[in-house]
Amino acid sequence: MSLVHWYLLIAAALWGIGCYGLIRGPELLRRIIALNLMGAAVFLVMVTLAARTEPADGVLHALVLTGLVVAVSATAFALALVARTLSEQA
Amino acid sequence: MSGDFWFDALLGVLLLVLALATIQARQLAAAVMLYVVFGLMLALAWARLGAADLALAEAAIGAGLTGALLFSALARQPKSITPPVRAGKMAPLAALMLCISMGTVLGWTLWQLPLQPAHSQLPAALEQLGSSGTEHLVTAVLLNFRAWDTLLELLVLLLALLGTRLVAAPEPAALQHWPLARQWSIRLLPLLVLVAFFVLWRGATAPGGAFQAGALLAAALVVLRLNGQLPMLSFGAWWVRALILAGVLAFLLAGLLSLWLNWQPEQAVQWLSWPLPLAKGLILLIELCATLAIGLTLTLLVVGERKELTA
DSSP states (O other): OOOHHHHHHHHHHHHHHHHHHHHOOOOOOHHHHHHHHHHHHHHHHHHHHTTTTSOOOOOHHHHHHHHHHHHHHHHHHHHHHHHHHHHHHH | OOOHHHHHHHHHHHHHHHHHHHHOSSHHHHHHHHHHHEEEEEEEEHHHHHHHHHHHHHIIIIIHHHHHHHHHHHHHOOOOSSSOOOOOOOOOHHHHHHHHHHHHHHHHHHTSSEEEESOSSSHHHHHHHHTTOOSHHHIIIIIIHHHHHHHHHHHHHHHHHHHHHHHHHBBBOOOOOHHOOOOOOHHHHHHHHHHHHHHHTTTTSSSSSHHHHHHHHHHHHHHHTTTTOOOOOOOSSHHHHHHHHHHHHHHHHHHHHHHHOHHHHHHOOTTTOOOOGHHHHHHHHHHHHHHHHHHHHHHHHHHHBBBBOOO
C-alpha cells in the first residue's frame, strides 16, 4: 500500500468519524468541531492527491489554503450563532 | 519495513484516535483540547505529504486560531452539570451504521483513484511561474493565477466578521488576568511580529505568505487582548476598520491599476492580471495589506467585543 492510498483511507475514516459526531454530538459546540473534522478530512484528501506528483501540486495546495481560511470564517460565524442561541435560552 | 512507513502508519492511526476521542470525550473542554492536538498532528501529516505551506497554515490557523475560537466559545457555555438535552433523534446504532457505510463507500471510491493524475494544472502553472512576479508556486497561484479566489476569500473573511458582529450579544468580560501571562504576552509580541513579517517576506521564494503571516499576527494580538491589554484595538476605532478593509481595497486598486496599464484597444481586458514589470511590487503590496487585514479580522473574530476592563 502506498503513502497516497494510506492517507486517502485515513481521510475517509476521519470523514466517517466526523459525520458520526455531527449526528450524535450532544452539544452544539461539539457538532461544530465534528463539522471541522469532516472539513479536515476533505482537505487531507486534497493534500494527498496533490502529493501524487513530484514535486507536489502547488495548485491544489493553494486551493486548500483558501479553504482553510474560509473554514475558520465559517466556524467563527457558527460559534457566534451558538453564543446567541445560548444567551437567548438563558 | 522502513522507519518512514511506521511513522506514517502511526501518524494515521493517531489522527483517527484523536478524532474519535474528540467526538467521544465526556467534557467539552477535553474535546476542544483534543481537537487542537488533532490539528497539530494533521499539520505534521501535511508536512509529510510535501505541503509545507499548508502545514504552517494548519498549525497557525486550523489548530491555533480555531482552538482559540473554540475556547472562547467554551467560556460562554453554561456551566451545567446535568447532561445536555440530546438533540440527536437517531439511535446510536443507526447513526453508527450510516457513518460506517458512508465512510466505507467514500474510502472505496478514493481507493479507485489512479496514482497518476489524468491531467494536472501543474506543468502549465510551472511554465508560467517565470512571468508571475514570484518564485514560489503557491504564492503565484494565490496572488496571480487564481487571484480571484483570494480576493473573494478576503471578502468571505470580512463577511464573517460582519455577520459575527451582527449576531453576537455583548458579553461581560470578568476575567482575572494572571500577572505572569500579562508579562509573557508583552515579551512575545515583538518576536511574533518579527516571525510574521519574516514568513510574509519568505513567501516570495519559499513556503510562507500572507495567510500564515496574518495568522501569526492574529495570534500575537489575541494573546494581548485576552490578557486585557491593548484596549484601543476594537472595532470602534476608525484605523482598525480601515486596516480590516485594507486587504480588499489594495486588491481592488491593484486590479484597477493593472486594468488601466494593460489597456489596449481591441483586446479582451483581463481583470486581475498584473503587468509583468509591476507584478512583484503589486503582489508584495497586496500581501502586506492582506496580512494586516487578515491578522486584525481573525483577532476580532476570536476576541469579539468584550467590555473593556479597567486594567
